Amino acid sequence: MSMTLPYREPLVPREPGERQIPEPPRRGEPGGPPCGICGGKTTSAVWSDDNWTLHPPVKGSLPGSVWLASRVHVDSFADLPDELAADFGRVAARVERAILSLGDVARVHLYRWGDGGAHFHVWFLPRPLGMVEAPGMMLPLWEDTLPNVPDEELAAAAERVAAQM
Ligand SMILES: [Zn+2]
Numbered sequence: 001m002s003m004t005l006p007y008r009e010p011l012v013p014r015e016p017g018e019r020q021i022p023e024p025p026r027r028g029e030p031g032g033p034p035c036g037i038c039g040g041k042t043t044s045a046v047w048s049d050d051n052w053t054l055h056p057p058v059k060g061s062l063p064g065s066v067w068l069a070s071r072v073h074v075d076s077f078a079d080l081p082d083e084l085a086a087d088f089g090r091v092a093a094r095v096e097r098a099i100l101s102l103g104d105v106a107r108v109h110l111y112r113w114g115d116g117g118a119h120f121h122v123w124f125l126p127r128p129l130g131m132v133e134a135p136g137m138m139l140p141l142w143e144d145t146l147p148n149v150p151d152e153e154l155a156a157a158a159e160r161v162a163a164q165m
Contacts (some may be wrong), residue, residue: 001132001133001135002132002133003133003134003135003136003137003138004133004134004138005138005141006134006138006141006142006144006145006146007145026114026115026116026117026118027116027117027118027119028073028117028118028119029075029118032118035073035117035118035119036117036119037069037073037117037119037121038073038119042055042069043055043056043057043058043155046066046155046158046159046161046162047161047162047165048071049091050071051070051071051072051084051087051091052068052069052070052071052087052091053068053069053071054066054067054068054069054095054158054161054162054165055067055068055069055158056151056154056155056157056158056159057154057158058151058154059148059151060143060148060149060154061142061143061144061145061146061147061148061149062125062126062128062143062146063126063149063153063154063156063157064099064102064105064126064157064158064160064161065123065124065125065126065143065154065157065158066095066099066123066124066158066161067121067122067123067124068091068092068095068121068122068124069119069120069121070084070119070120070121072084072120073118073119074119074120075114075118075119075120076112076114076120077112077120079120080120088122092110092122092124094165095108095124095161095165096108096110096124097164098161098162098163098164098165099124099126099161100126101164102126102157102160102161104128104129105126105127105128105129106127106128106129106130106131107126107127108124108125108126108127109124109125109126109127109136109139109140110122110123110124111123111125111140125139125140125143127139
């Protein structure tokens with residue numbers, strides 16, 4: 001497998017910008033806009049239990065993608081109560097199995113970025129079977145570059161994931 005950027009080369013490296021310190025506040029942290037997850041501004045959950053909610057994305061290109069959020073408003077793994085941190089492994093395995101059951105999925109990639117909002121959520125992206133140019137960090141770049149599919153298709157695929165949970 002060789003990593004291939006979803007852009008024609010040559011790309012030209014550039015310098016990073018000036019560092020912004022302090023960084024601008026994120027959604028859901030003091031001084032920032034309200035938390036979209038707590039405020040119900042996101043897609044509705046297709047599955048939930050006592051600890052977690054599972055949501056389809058919007059404006060995406062890979063059906064089967066979902067994001068998992070904690071019910072409690074905490075920022076990252078470091079902030080999860082021990083019980084939830086342990087439970088994350090259980091629920092992540094269930095999400096992974098459910099996405100794999102869709103078929104034509106080689107692997108399920110997990111990404112926790114946390115740069116947009118301060119409410120714990122983890123992305124699960126299916127790497128399409130045979131898409132060997134998109135291993136590792138290449139998959140989110142390809143996801144961003146490929147044409148979006150209708151939100152209804154993303155939601156329907158997420159419902160199929162939820163049905164396997
Ligand atoms: Zn929140």
